[in-house]
Amino acid sequence: MIVRGGRAIYGESVGILVLDTKFPRIPGDIGNATTFDFPVRYQVVPGATPEQIVAAPDRARALLPSFIEAATGLERDGVRAITTTCGFLTVVQDEIAEAVSVPVITSSLFLVPLLRRMLGPKRTIGVVTADAHSLSDAHLRAAGIEPGWRLLVRGMQSSPSFGTILGTDNDTDHALDVDQARRDVVAACQAMQADAPDLGAVLFECTNLQPYATAVQAATGLPVFGIYHVVNLLHSAVVSPGFTHGYL
Structure with a gap:
């Protein structure tokens, strides 16, 4: 050889x-x-x-x-x-x-069209993002996501545990409370499930959320997709x- x-x-x-x-x-x-x-x-x-x-x-x-x-x-x-x-x-x-x-x-957002085919067009896909206010139609369209699709977006921008990730805190040690972050991500996903009983899957847009996928799956019973995949x-x-x- x-x-x-x-x-x-x-x-x-x-x-x-x-x-x-x-x-x-x-x-x-x-x-x-x-x-x-x-x-x-x-x-x-x-x-x-x-x-x-x-x-x-x-x-x-x-x-x-x-x-x-x-x-x-x-x-x-x-x-x-x-x-x-x-x-x-x-x-x-x-x-x-x-x-x-x-x-x-x-981006993992490119998985959304695939998930829609997997779940069928009448089921909701939950997207957890770093900042729901900043995830625009332009970001979604660029990933092949069309207006009118059953998409429920939740952001972590209000979670203090994600301040160091989003750059919104002034902690010079850049400390991350992993346990609190896990609880916050699980709570966000459970809230989505409560708002959309037809929720078929969770997609993490934010690549920093994957460590909490196991906890989210245990709490919701749903498939969880992200950049890891x-x-x-x-x-x-x-x-x-x-x-x-x-x-x-």
């Missing part, structure tokens, strides 16, 4: 564009490498803070050159697919995808499993 080189590092299947943050990335968070069973490669985009990206769709577009530079750098480093740590980046999906030759999925989808597509351990 002959293999060819040309790079300094190898073995990282998915590249992840990371917002410029300082809050803790606990296991389950896309920004914690132990979340995944395979190596991933991170690239921080300088200046792309949550306050910038979540504020309005045009903020992400203003930083598009930085995102493209980071994405092309990841491709040069050998990743086979790319995603991001912020679901609000749907608005620059096409531009980033066109700038590289590997598959790109910028996107990353695993990308990895399994670009590094096909060999099935060498199977048997008949």
Whole structure:
């Protein structure tokens, strides 16, 4: 067997564009490498803070050159697919995808059309987002979500436990109360279920919510989707499993 080189590092299947943050990335968070069973490669985009990206769709577009530079750098480093740590980046999906030759999925929101097919058009999909006031029609349309779909959106913007993630607090230690955050996320999802008895699934737009999926599922009994599934989808597509351990 002959293999060819040309790079300094190898073995990282998915590249992840990371917002410029300082809050803790606990296991389950896309920004914690132990979340995944395979190596991933991170690239921080300088200046792309949550306050910038979540504020309005045009903020992400203003930083598009930085995102493209980071994405092309990841491709040069050998990743086979790319995603991001912020679901609000749907608005620059096409531009980033066109700038590289590997598959790109910028947000878990792109799963919503699939979930709608899975559940049928008459069931509600619950979307939990970092800030419901900032998740605009432009973000949803960019993900292929059409007006009139049964979508219920809840935001974590009023939760004090998420202040460090959203950049709305002044804690220089960037402390995160994990237990309180878990309770707040569960409460948000239970409230959605109470408001929509036909709720068929929960989708985490915010990539920082995945650590609480187990608690949400236990409390609601619903399927919970998020960026974790996107990353695993990308990895399994670009590094096909060999099935060498199977048997008949």
